[in-house]
Every structure is written in structure tokens, then in C-alpha cells.
Amino acid sequence: xxxxxxxxxxxxxxxxxxxxxxxxxxEFGVDLTLNLRSLxxxxxxxxxxxxxxxxxxxxxxxxxxxxxx
Amino acid sequence: MINFEAAIKALTEAAVEFVVVGAYAAVAQxxxxxxxxxxxxYKRSPENLKRLATALDPYHPRLRGAPASVPFFLDxxxxxxxxxxxxxxxxxxxxxxxxxxxxxxxxxxxxxxxIVPLHGVSCQVASLDVVIRSKRAAGRPKDxxxxxxxxxxxxxxxxxxxxxxxDR
Numbered sequence: 001x002x003x004x005x006x007x008x009x010x011x012x013x014x015x016x017x018x019x020x021x022x023x024x025x026x027e028f029g030v031d032l033t034l035n036l037r038s039l040x041x042x043x044x045x046x047x048x049x050x051x052x053x054x055x056x057x058x059x060x061x062x063x064x065x066x067x068x069x
Numbered sequence: 070m071i072n073f074e075a076a077i078k079a080l081t082e083a084a085v086e087f088v089v090v091g092a093y094a095a096v097a098q099x100x101x102x103x104x105x106x107x108x109x110x111y112k113r114s115p116e117n118l119k120r121l122a123t124a125l126d127p128y129h130p131r132l133r134g135a136p137a138s139v140p141f142f143l144d145x146x147x148x149x150x151x152x153x154x155x156x157x158x159x160x161x162x163x164x165x166x167x168x169x170x171x172x173x174x175x176x177x178x179x180x181x182x183x184i185v186p187l188h189g190v191s192c193q194v195a196s197l198d199v200v201i202r203s204k205r206a207a208g209r210p211k212d213x214x215x216x217x218x219x220x221x222x223x224x225x226x227x228x229x230x231x232x233x234x235x236d237r
Contacts (some may be wrong), residue, residue, distance in 0.1 A: 009225050009228065011223075021217070028218075034099055036225075039229075043098070044186050047096055047187060049075055050093075050096045054104075055070070
């Protein structure tokens with residue numbers, strides 16, 4: 001994604017058109033800046049990031065469990 | 070937690086025809102969700118059912134949440150007699166969908182799937198439209214809660230495509 005495309009999406013998220021799904025999602029509480037970042041990655045990179053985050057959360061959960069035992 | 074890499078490789082190496090659906094597909098399409106299981110929509114041909122059962126057999130598939138006393142053996146016959154299976158395996162939780170709510174079976178799901186290289190193998194991943202339709206049809210609170218993000222994502226991607234067309 002080039003800089004112009006990044007700027008276009010950023011503007012849409014910052015000032016979403018009235019009645020748009022983007023506006024509805026923001027009002028619902030979705031942090032669309034995470035999606036902006038994700039859209040710059042390839043699909044393979046997106047799932048790799050998710051898997052890394054999941055592994056980290058699992059390690060964190062195990063760590064907390066060990067401390068509480 | 071599921072070992073996505075091993076699960077995808079096991080299915081691909083056994084030449085199972087499947088499309089990744091659900092939250093994992095949503096992530097591949099740009100969603101920021103996290104998921105702990107792998108949902109696939111599989112082709113219901115006899116050969117594919119056999120390949121699917123063979124691929125999962127080394128990982129001891131069992132019905133998720135069912136007591137150990139409930140007999141279950143995943144083979145071609147079991148798969149042909151059921152449709153959707155929620156399984157626990159040695160690799161983690163895997164949901165096998167013969168029919169995806171709001172979309173249909175493998176041919177409908179695969180129609181506009183995208184090929185994504187995942188863990189060194191080429192994998193069919195459901196389109197964002199398919200993910201949205203299936204979540205809307207599933208209708209569970211967690212599916213409905215995912216919709217605002219997915220629909221916004223769709224608008225963002227449409228805006229990108231439109232921008233590219235306008236540039237030409």
C-alpha cells in the first residue's frame with residue numbers, strides 16, 4: 001500500500017462519512033487504527049502477527065497461573 | 070492453543086480440499102481479532118472425506134466437550150453421516166464445516182476464496198464477504214459483535230479499490 005492509499009484510509013477512519021459502516025464501527029468501539037496497520041501487511045504477515053500475539057497471551061496466562069499456584 | 074502451522078500442513082500434505090473460514094480467515098483479510106481455533110469448510114466428496122479423516126487421525130480427533138466415555142471415531146463414514154464437527158485434537162481445536170451458515174457448502178465458499186501462502190503452503194482462505202455472511206447468519210452474540218469491524222474493513226477495502234480505479 002502506497003502513502004497516498006494510507007492517507008486515504010487514515011482520513012476515512014479519522015472522519016468517516018455519515019451513515020458509513022466505518023462510522024458505525026467507531027461508534028461501536030472498534031479501534032480501526034489496528035485495521036489500518038493490518039491492511040499494510042500481506043495476508044500471511046497478518047496471520048503470523050496474530051499467531052505471535054496468541055503465543056504471547058498463552059505464555060502470559062501460563063506465567064500468571066504459575067505465580068498464583 | 071492450536072498449532073495452526075501443523076494443522077494447516079497436515080491438511081495440505083494429505084491433499085484435503087478445504088477453505089479456511091471463520092476468525093482465522095477474518096484475520097487474513099485484515100481483521101484484528103484473535104482466535105484460538107481453526108475453522109475450515111471441507112469438500113464433501115467421498116475421496117476428500119477419506120483424506121480429511123486420514124490427515125487428522127494421527128492427532129486423535131475427538132468431540133470437543135464430550136466426556137471420554139462417548140465413543141467417537143473420525144473416519145469417512147462418520148464424516149459422511151454428519152455435517153459440521155467441533156473437534157479437539159492433539160494440535161488444538163478444529164471445526165470442520167460441511168455447510169457454512171449463510172453461505173453454503175465447499176463450492177460456494179471456495180468460489181471467491183483467495184489463495185494465501187501460509188506456513189509455506191498455499192491455502193484457500195474465505196473472502197471477507199463470505200466471512201461476513203457466515204457470521205451474520207450464525208447470529209451468535211460473538212459473531213454479531215465481530216460484524217461492525219468486518220463491515221468497516223470491507224468499506225475500507227472498497228475505498229482502496231475505488232481509489233486504484235480512479236487513478237487509471
